[in-house]
Amino acid sequence: MTVSGAIPQELIKEISTIRGNITELLSSLRKLNKYLIDPANNLKGISTEISKLERILPKLRIDREISSEVSGLIERVRSSYQEWVEELEGKLGGELEELLREKGFSLKGHYPELRTSFYTIELDFEKGEANIWFGPKQEWMGKARLNPREIANKLFKIHEAVTGRKFDDDSFLSKLIDAYRGTILRRGLKEGENAPIIEVLAEMAFLMQDRKFLTDPRRENYRSYGRAFFSYDLYRLKTRSKDGMELNLTVASRRYTRKRSDFLWIPTDENGNGSYFSHIRFRRVM
Template sequence: MNSQKDLEKSLRDISKKTSLIKRDLWRYSQLRQKGAPYLLRTVLESMERGLNSISNDFNQFQVALSQILENGKVTLKQKEEEFFFEFVKDLDDLFKEKGLTLSGQLPNLKVGFYHLKVNWEAKRVQIFFGPELVKSVPLDPEGICQAVVDFSTSMKKGLIQPEEFMPLLYKGYERALTTCGKEDGERLPIMEVLKEIVFQIQDEKFLSDPSKGNFKPLSRIQFAIQLYQLRREQILRWKEKDLHLVVAPFDATFKRQMFLWVPDNERGEGTRFSHILFK
């Protein structure tokens, strides 16, 4: 019994024998209350022969099917490895064309600021900026690459040059000191400073008509990239005061409004910060 056809034939034989046993069971139920003993004996002997025959057939079937399953698992593993290799290779080639480097191991990959979490069962890839889920896309290398590039482009659009952003950051810190009732040099929640910066970058058009169409956004992800650029360019001092970012304590990392993930590099690594100060 080495082929699928043999297994299918064996199943048909087992099914036929099961039907005969079912027939004998019905006859037995009729004869056990009233019926000639020799007829009851005939039915019981038929059931016993059927049981022995079907047990032998089923044991052979079970052994053969188990072997097919074992061989199938080996084949599946080989095909999965081939598929994973081709998937990562295609993705790597596509990112290289965009000037980006793919790293990591499945199901967790990294490219630029982003972490890609591959879910084979759902046939989806989740794109993260630190802990922030920014997008979920189908399991298609071209679509994944395009989604990362498009989102990255949208986040970089409207960013301020580091040397121009530093005075905005300092002014935002000063304004937040007032609103939070703090003294100069004290640390402030990093998201409070972001609020003040967002207010600063609005132009007269928004101030005279604060509608959605006139609003200039600065998302938390964009703010994180701006801070990364300051650290990368070593622009960490303004008005004779040094910029300090305070690493978030463990309990602060559970609440999104209490921390900001800032990239350490463009390999998907970063740090959660909870407070900011100039001193």
């Protein structure tokens, strides 16, 4: 007996799809098995893999008994999830507070929002992650798994990035005056008039670039300078006048706090207090 003709491409494609789904199923089960060793500290991973399994399972053509086993596993994990959340809630705050205290940070607030220094830590127990913001949920800085040590380490890294940059009052103020002048020139304003603070930031971001970027302005040579950096630099600026020019910041009215493009939160201390500002101006002083 001879067999002639090519194997249908549809058959090959279907088998390839089945193999891909089974491979994905096995990978997800292995990851889930690892996360279940310490479920309270792996909520995000568990949630992610359960969602994958629920998506993959209906696509599979596998033995009914195996399918039933996987479905049962999903159900058992789902039923235990809230218990793990409560376990984490019971220990996370205390452990995080201890880790932060070792580095000189204090922790305050209540779930789901905790505060330390300039930062807000927003806890999402369902997703198993913590979002870290500069200010009262003003500038998103990054996220970490809902694990006390990972949250603390992420916060320390962010804090170093914000506060550890070299800073000189005189140099910063010179750049700020140039940024202000560039903004009022572009807007057709006069010296001494208010310039939108975020437009001044855009000018500052360019002025903060080093020679490497200015001679070769490629993306990889660009040095990030965003809202949080500008906010912190304005906070730590001690000198307010230079060359007969005095810096003034305008507190944002309600009109200017509706859109992020109109205002900037600037801390007034290291305990999370601050104010919203909408404009910058430099005026001549005697």
